[in-house]
Amino acid sequence: MDRRPxxxxxxxxxxxxxxxxxxxxxxVMLLYLVVHMLGNxxxxxxxxxxxxxxxxxxxxxxxxxxxEWTLWLVRIVLVLAVVAHAVSAYQLSxxxxxxxxxKYVHKRKRASYATRTMRWGGIILGxxxxxxxxxxxxxxxxxxxxxxxxxxxxxATFSTWYxxxxxxxxxxxxxxxxxxxxxxxxxxLGVGSAARDRALKTAANGLALLLTVGFVSVPVAVMTGVVx
Amino acid sequence: MKxxxxxxxxxxxxxxxxxxxxxxDGISSDMSFLEMLDTLNEELILRxxxxxxxxxxxxxxxxxACSLVINxxxxxxxxTTTCQLHMRSxxxxxxIDIEPWRAAAFPVVKDLVVDRSAFDRIIQAGGYxxxxxxxxxxxxxxxxxxxxxxxxxxxxxxxxxxxxVAACPNGSAMLFTSAKVNHLNVLPQGAPERETRxxxxxxxxxxxxxxxxxxxxxxxxxxxxxxxLPSIAAMNKEWLRANRKVSRG
Numbered sequence: 001m002d003r004r005p006x007x008x009x010x011x012x013x014x015x016x017x018x019x020x021x022x023x024x025x026x027x028v029m030l031l032y033l034v035v036h037m038l039g040n041x042x043x044x045x046x047x048x049x050x051x052x053x054x055x056x057x058x059x060x061x062x063x064x065x066x067x068e069w070t071l072w073l074v075r076i077v078l079v080l081a082v083v084a085h086a087v088s089a090y091q092l093s094x095x096x097x098x099x100x101x102x103k104y105v106h107k108r109k110r111a112s113y114a115t116r117t118m119r120w121g122g123i124i125l126g127x128x129x130x131x132x133x134x135x136x137x138x139x140x141x142x143x144x145x146x147x148x149x150x151x152x153x154x155x156a157t158f159s160t161w162y163x164x165x166x167x168x169x170x171x172x173x174x175x176x177x178x179x180x181x182x183x184x185x186x187x188x189l190g191v192g193s194a195a196r197d198r199a200l201k202t203a204a205n206g207l208a209l210l211l212t213v214g215f216v217s218v219p220v221a222v223m224t225g226v227v228x
Numbered sequence: 229m230k231x232x233x234x235x236x237x238x239x240x241x242x243x244x245x246x247x248x249x250x251x252x253d254g255i256s257s258d259m260s261f262l263e264m265l266d267t268l269n270e271e272l273i274l275r276x277x278x279x280x281x282x283x284x285x286x287x288x289x290x291x292x293a294c295s296l297v298i299n300x301x302x303x304x305x306x307x308t309t310t311c312q313l314h315m316r317s318x319x320x321x322x323x324i325d326i327e328p329w330r331a332a333a334f335p336v337v338k339d340l341v342v343d344r345s346a347f348d349r350i351i352q353a354g355g356y357x358x359x360x361x362x363x364x365x366x367x368x369x370x371x372x373x374x375x376x377x378x379x380x381x382x383x384x385x386x387x388x389x390x391x392x393v394a395a396c397p398n399g400s401a402m403l404f405t406s407a408k409v410n411h412l413n414v415l416p417q418g419a420p421e422r423e424t425r426x427x428x429x430x431x432x433x434x435x436x437x438x439x440x441x442x443x444x445x446x447x448x449x450x451x452x453x454x455x456x457l458p459s460i461a462a463m464n465k466e467w468l469r470a471n472r473k474v475s476r477g
Contacts, residue, residue, distance in 0.1 A: 009431050099439030100399040190469075193458050194456060
């Protein structure tokens, strides 16, 4: 062990440390989203199966876990991940903007669309999470709003034009965010290399497409009457 | 060739700057970009005006002194240094915008000259190896595997010009720092300071006010020496490893 009186800043003080926090919290949320998306597809198997699945989510881990304990554990981890992700993003963004106080006179388009929209995309997703919780968790803004009737609540949401617009815009933003975010997380965690670059980019694009198509299939199914 | 130049003019570090427009005529397509600027400066001197200040030294593409953001690109449209950029990359009648490197950590000294001492301080923080002085050691005493030697050399090509910082939308110095860290960390000569090097150099990089990396890849595209983008991932790996190894007393 190398021990020294160091002036080197700690993990969280470093830009690389903050990026690591952002990468790990992002991957936690990404893992959750894949499971969430697959669970959503149960809506194609009818009211009973979907509502049964929604109820099962509250009983996961019983009898070791009490009713809803597992669900609350997941919620706590997710809130921590969202906060860690947002705080590191905010602090790094402020630093990045301050590092270029004078802009170039000759402007040109830099980097890909997904890369340029990470910050605004993240803000859109943050706002969407608030709307989504009010809509389908607390049911505050839901048109049906009956606890235990998840299927009917989802159909109610996607029977309104604004419900569809908000959801689809957010899911497209999610796709772009994951496209650059997953690959970036790999670089930040030191997994990226020239040899793995193509595989990581393919995985990032695949995940982004899978999530967006999977999530958007539900409102499209309600709009087209496949789910009603 | 006849060209219209829009050049950033700034009297000193504290003065406000602005783009000034100049016409230059009689430019040969075989001239380097710096020779074109020399032509402009000769005219300005004859007219009794202050010549445009810009950094240059070897003019062979190996010293890292020249800079210039040309039409929004660090070192201009070709993947080389400004001194090795030739006027055949432009057309007669073109308007060319010439600006200094833009970063909080690279303050403008005058016109197109910026202070890049921040890079020197990053090097001082850990970009060296502790070697005993005296007679040169036997060359074969420390064997280096060929792939490691190639990897070190690829990163040793960095000339510290700062194009990566200039091109990065965040004014980040991650590509420069990673080139220097990877160059020494892969070699047995760099092994004794492997952990402290990466921690101290990244620490100094942050202290200088450079931005963070958002992996846009602009740095590696602008780099005249072709330092690859995965260098940043390799340095991140070294940094995370060093954090596990080093206990902070």
